[in-house]
Amino acid sequence: MFEPYYENYGPDAILAGATPRYVTLYPPDWTFDEAELRQAFNNNTKAIIINTPHNPTGKVFNREELTLIAELCQKWDVLAFTDEIYEHILYDGTQHIALVVCQPKNAK
Numbered sequence: 001m002f003e004p005y006y007e008n009y010g011p012d013a014i015l016a017g018a019t020p021r022y023v024t025l026y027p028p029d030w031t032f033d034e035a036e037l038r039q040a041f042n043n044n045t046k047a048i049i050i051n052t053p054h055n056p057t058g059k060v061f062n063r064e065e066l067t068l069i070a071e072l073c074q075k076w077d078v079l080a081f082t083d084e085i086y087e088h089i090l091y092d093g094t095q096h097i098a099l100v101v102c103q104p105k106n107a108k
Helices: 009-015 034-040 063-076
Strands: 047-051 079-083
């Protein structure tokens, strides 16, 4: 789960029996460290939550970031839960890209 995160994600994950792991989004651009994201994935990882545009930061994940996430999901057989409720609320020329269109280079 990317942190900061929408306030219900943490409790919902715990109620579902999950043990949340967090990857920090760093201001001012709310980017994540690729090594930290890679380290968050392992044989015990079952799912990731992608919220784009992100609540509460407003960050819109770009194609490169989403492709990396898709690659990691395929490598580790991880489900991606996407929350794209704000897909039409965009600023500064940003473009919403759904995770589903970001096929890794080695996709089957």
